[in-house]
Amino acid sequence: MANNKIRNFCIVAHIDHGKSTLADRILEKTETVAVRDMEDQLLDNMDIERERGITIKARAVRLKYTAKDGEDYIFNLIDTPGHVDFNYEVSRSLVACEGAILVVDASQGIEAQTLANTYLAIENDLEIVPVVNKIDLPSADPERVCNEVENVIGIPAMDAPRISAKMGTNIEEVLEKIVTDIPAPVGDTDKPLKALIFDSYYDSYKGVIIYVRVKEGTVKVGDNIRLMATGAVFTVVEAGFMNATSLVNNGSLEAGEVGYISASIKSIGDTQVGDTVTNNDFPCDEPLEGYRKVNPMVFSGIYPADGAKYGDLREALEKLQLNDASLSFEPETSVALGFGFRCGFLGLLHMEIIQERLEREYNLDLITTAPSVIYKVTMTNGEVQYIDNPTNYPDPALIQTAEEPMVKASILSPSDYVGNIMELCQDRRGIFKDMKYLDDTRVELHYELPLNEIVYDFFDVLKSRTKGYASFDYEMLGYTPSKLVKLDILLNGDIVDALSFIIHTDKAYARARKIAEKLKENIPRQLFEVPIQAAIGGKIIARETVKAMRKDVLAKCYGGDITRKKKLLEKQKEGKKRMRQLGTVEVPQEAFMSVLKLDS
Amino acid sequence: MNTLGIYIHVPFCGKKCSYCDFYSVCYNKMQADCYCEAVLRNIRHYADKNTLVDTVYFGGGTPTLLTAEQITAFIDEIRKCFNLSEDAEITIEANPNTLKPEKLYNLRKSGINRLSIGVQSMNNDELKFLGRTHTSERAGKAVNDAIDAGFENISCDLMIALPNQSADSLAYSINTLTDMQIQHISAYILKIEENTPFNCKKILDIMPDDDKTADLYLQMTDMLNKKGFLQYEVSNFSKAGFESRHNCRYWKCLDYIGIGTSAHSCYKGKRFAVEPDLQAFINSPVQPVVITDDSPCGFEEFAMLRLRLAEGLNLNDVELHRKSIEKKIPPLIKAGYIKYNGENISLTEKGFVMSNSVIEYIIFS
Numbered sequence: 001m002a003n004n005k006i007r008n009f010c011i012v013a014h015i016d017h018g019k020s021t022l023a024d025r026i027l028e029k030t031e032t033v034a035v036r037d038m039e040d041q042l043l044d045n046m047d048i049e050r051e052r053g054i055t056i057k058a059r060a061v062r063l064k065y066t067a068k069d070g071e072d073y074i075f076n077l078i079d080t081p082g083h084v085d086f087n088y089e090v091s092r093s094l095v096a097c098e099g100a101i102l103v104v105d106a107s108q109g110i111e112a113q114t115l116a117n118t119y120l121a122i123e124n125d126l127e128i129v130p131v132v133n134k135i136d137l138p139s140a141d142p143e144r145v146c147n148e149v150e151n152v153i154g155i156p157a158m159d160a161p162r163i164s165a166k167m168g169t170n171i172e173e174v175l176e177k178i179v180t181d182i183p184a185p186v187g188d189t190d191k192p193l194k195a196l197i198f199d200s201y202y203d204s205y206k207g208v209i210i211y212v213r214v215k216e217g218t219v220k221v222g223d224n225i226r227l228m229a230t231g232a233v234f235t236v237v238e239a240g241f242m243n244a245t246s247l248v249n250n251g252s253l254e255a256g257e258v259g260y261i262s263a264s265i266k267s268i269g270d271t272q273v274g275d276t277v278t279n280n281d282f283p284c285d286e287p288l289e290g291y292r293k294v295n296p297m298v299f300s301g302i303y304p305a306d307g308a309k310y311g312d313l314r315e316a317l318e319k320l321q322l323n324d325a326s327l328s329f330e331p332e333t334s335v336a337l338g339f340g341f342r343c344g345f346l347g348l349l350h351m352e353i354i355q356e357r358l359e360r361e362y363n364l365d366l367i368t369t370a371p372s373v374i375y376k377v378t379m380t381n382g383e384v385q386y387i388d389n390p391t392n393y394p395d396p397a398l399i400q401t402a403e404e405p406m407v408k409a410s411i412l413s414p415s416d417y418v419g420n421i422m423e424l425c426q427d428r429r430g431i432f433k434d435m436k437y438l439d440d441t442r443v444e445l446h447y448e449l450p451l452n453e454i455v456y457d458f459f460d461v462l463k464s465r466t467k468g469y470a471s472f473d474y475e476m477l478g479y480t481p482s483k484l485v486k487l488d489i490l491l492n493g494d495i496v497d498a499l500s501f502i503i504h505t506d507k508a509y510a511r512a513r514k515i516a517e518k519l520k521e522n523i524p525r526q527l528f529e530v531p532i533q534a535a536i537g538g539k540i541i542a543r544e545t546v547k548a549m550r551k552d553v554l555a556k557c558y559g560g561d562i563t564r565k566k567k568l569l570e571k572q573k574e575g576k577k578r579m580r581q582l583g584t585v586e587v588p589q590e591a592f593m594s595v596l597k598l599d600s
Numbered sequence: 601m602n603t604l605g606i607y608i609h610v611p612f613c614g615k616k617c618s619y620c621d622f623y624s625v626c627y628n629k630m631q632a633d634c635y636c637e638a639v640l641r642n643i644r645h646y647a648d649k650n651t652l653v654d655t656v657y658f659g660g661g662t663p664t665l666l667t668a669e670q671i672t673a674f675i676d677e678i679r680k681c682f683n684l685s686e687d688a689e690i691t692i693e694a695n696p697n698t699l700k701p702e703k704l705y706n707l708r709k710s711g712i713n714r715l716s717i718g719v720q721s722m723n724n725d726e727l728k729f730l731g732r733t734h735t736s737e738r739a740g741k742a743v744n745d746a747i748d749a750g751f752e753n754i755s756c757d758l759m760i761a762l763p764n765q766s767a768d769s770l771a772y773s774i775n776t777l778t779d780m781q782i783q784h785i786s787a788y789i790l791k792i793e794e795n796t797p798f799n800c801k802k803i804l805d806i807m808p809d810d811d812k813t814a815d816l817y818l819q820m821t822d823m824l825n826k827k828g829f830l831q832y833e834v835s836n837f838s839k840a841g842f843e844s845r846h847n848c849r850y851w852k853c854l855d856y857i858g859i860g861t862s863a864h865s866c867y868k869g870k871r872f873a874v875e876p877d878l879q880a881f882i883n884s885p886v887q888p889v890v891i892t893d894d895s896p897c898g899f900e901e902f903a904m905l906r907l908r909l910a911e912g913l914n915l916n917d918v919e920l921h922r923k924s925i926e927k928k929i930p931p932l933i934k935a936g937y938i939k940y941n942g943e944n945i946s947l948t949e950k951g952f953v954m955s956n957s958v959i960e961y962i963i964f965s
Contacts, residue, residue, distance in 0.1 A: 526957070550811050550814035551817065552955070553834060553952065560858055562896075563892050566900070568956065573964045
């Protein structure tokens with residue numbers, strides 16, 4: 001098919017504005033999926049996505065559409081996540097497209113992620129097709145929302161399709177807009193192959209499957225391809241496109257097309273998302289620009305609850321990383337938790353999702369340490385260190401200046417909640433920048449906030465203080481000097497490395513007390529009393545005690561049935577295997593987790 | 601000469617108590633007669649004239665539902681089949697309601713010289729709650745009648761940590777019991793077992809918590825000590841010289857044979873148990889047993905049992921484990937759980953209430 005009949009596009013939106021539902025309707029209308037095979041959120045095939053009703057992974061699918069001009073078109077639709085943590089997924093997908101459908105909720109209007117994702121699309125020179133969704137809701141006000149899009153984003157929107165993806169209303173208008181407004185891809189099929197890897201995953205039968213956007217040239221089954229960054233060479237086994245539910249081996253892919261390549265790639269390390277694929281025999285001169293590397297912002301230690309599963313955890317992380325290039329990890333050791341990994345995430349939701357995927361998809365039981373950001377520490381001798389693990393925080397006497405990362409946060413909310421939001425940001429050491437009204441009732445606030453104040457629970461608290469109406473987005477601003485201290489937690493007099501963290505001096509006392517209380521709640525009474533202390537340097541700033549258990553006796557006669565008593569002791573011993581033994585203290589997994597959620 | 605204890609289980613009860621999860625069936629004369637026949641058969645099966653039987657124990661169920669004649673027949677059969685020691689301790693468990701003066705007289709005459717009476721409490725509200733059919737007055741009379749019948753070694757069961765049990769009501773039970781001429785008290789903490797009527801939310805909700813239970817237990821130990829009843833095991837207290845010799849066999853890894861449904865044995869290097877099936881026991885020529893342990897009294901078991909005794913564990917007896925145990929002694933002493941004199945570890949009163957954890961800490965971790 002000629003390039004001018006191809007349309008590569010993605011759908012961007014704020015979370016919950018109906019991206020995945022619109023994708024479902026488009027699949028139906030183009031009869032890509034038989035109605036009987038249709039299920040909600042079809043492209044979100046991870047359980048965790050369906051349960052949470054969100055998209056985590058971007059996905060690509062090829063559709064066929066016969067337009068009103070009588071011509072057949074090929075659509076390559078890429079569904080993308082909406083949450084701030086998954087921006088990198090969005091930006092990766094954008095490079096494979098010429099256009100983006102911008103879905104805006106007809107009652108909620110523009111939200112923080114609407115803006116963030118739209119700006120990403122504009123940066124990538126994508127044609128934006130605004131669509132107003134959820135017009136079936138009683139509170140829908142498409143007129144106002146279209147105005148908002150024109151005023152805030154500055155793109156024409158008065159003729160934007162007004163649809164209800166849920167009810168299937170006006171979906172055709174969207175399909176026609178894709179044909180008329182989104183440009184066809186350009187690219188010469190005769191030039192040497194140049195294709196961008198925008199995603200990959202591991203299939204246990206076929207090895208690594210890479211998703212590509214072919215920019216120039218052609219790739220066919222049997223070709224020798226080279227992955228330019230690593231130099232690895234493979235022979236193409238399959239080349240084709242993605243159906244809604246399966247891969248279709250088409251034998252070849254041409255410039256302008258989006259599809260997949262399978263080439264018996266066994267090693268996960270050979271494929272890098274953002275790398276360029278070329279033909280080994282007729283290589284192109286230089287690779288495509290690729291992606292800027294996404295930098296993890298939040299770090300935490302992940303340990304197997306059962307130390308023997310360390311190898312399984314490593315394997316699982318390797319496989320997940322293939323599917324999620326933003327995940328980084330390296331081995332670390334903790335006195336308390338044994339062998340594990342320090343993992344880097346894009347944000348807290350990302351961290352939660354990764355943990356959950358590890359537990360579900362790889363059947364692992366995990367212990368996670370408190371999330372930390374990267375602190376920049378300048379030593380008295382001039383040396384600069386970046387600290388992502390509180391355990392490695394240097395002796396304060398050797399520190400000249402300590403700096404923490406700041407973000408520029410943008411919060412959109414109905415104006416009624418401005419007071420609550422300001423109070424929250426104030427409490428999180430935020431610096432107010434400005435506030436502007438988007439219309440009569442909605443405002444956009446800008447704050448500078450320390451990243452470490454938002455990695456714990458900021459978004460949850462923001463939601464609860466605004467009855468769920470506020471939306472939030474942030475971008476990194478750089479480092480700023482700060483009064484930081486390392487807070488240590490001691491059990492029975494010994495520091496538990498996995499519980500140490502770095503915190504602003506002003507927050508240390510309150511946090512220390514809270515952590516001590518949480519631990520007290522979550523460490524069961526045991527044979528010996530357990531003193532819990534929080535300390536900065538050598539100074540104890542909070543203390544709690546788990547009193548010793550007082551009764552644990554089997555005072556009952558069993559007519560010479562000794563086995564029963566013995567079994568009881570053995571069972572008791574078995575039960576304790578789930579606990580971490582720190583000196584004489586037994587600490588259950590839940591205790592480590594409890595300090596992560598201090599406000600619940 | 602080898603010594604041996606014989607336990608005879610009598611699974612019949614007039615009424616099952618709400619907290620009890622032992623195997624028992626409703627009393628029926630025909631069945632009881634057949635059961636006694638089977639017991640006699642089994643006594644003959646294990647017969648060994650070269651073995652000195654120095655303790656016999658009739659447990660239940662309610663063994664006193666059997667007639668004194670039936671009990672006499674058992675003791676006579678044991679005397680015929682074994683070398684029954686002149687000063688053997690011969691105990692029978694009894695429900696106060698079954699102890700009429702004449703029955704007591706005949707039991708004494710049959711050779712029974714120790715009574716273990718299921719008093720449980722001297723507080724009528726508590727007895728009613730437990731589903732016991734006797735009153736405190738009836739229990740008191742049974743004890744006095746037993747003394748009149750010539751019993752000089754009487755033990756009473758006492759149950760603590762009952763719902764709503766106050767320090768005062770426990771003190772009342774202990775004072776009333778110890779004011780009588782009894783020599784031994786077995787004190788149990790009420791434990792809700794899975795397949796009993798007590799295992800329901802209504803009861804579980806009103807059970808005393810661990811702290812309250814510990815308080816009651818320590819109150820009891822203290823009171824009994826002051827009355828001259830010394831703690832010699834986690835749940836057992838006696839005047840000097842009146843420790844239960846039969847029960848001590850269990851804790852010292854000495855041989856005992858159990859005869860009857862669900863009876864347990866430790867005999868000739870094996871532990872075995874009879875299945876809880878009345879008909880199978882009655883119909884089998886020899887009681888059907890399952891081996892539960894074919895090398896009993898290893899270190900863990902030996903140490904566990906010894907530590908339940910007030911005399912404690914002598915480290916010379918567990919030389920191999922001495923080093924690893926000695927390391928654990930200081931924190932245990934500091935916490936007040938044990939006493940240690942350089943070779944013997946024994947639990948303190950505080951240690952007894954925590955015995956599961958303390959013993960587990962010593963022998964496993």
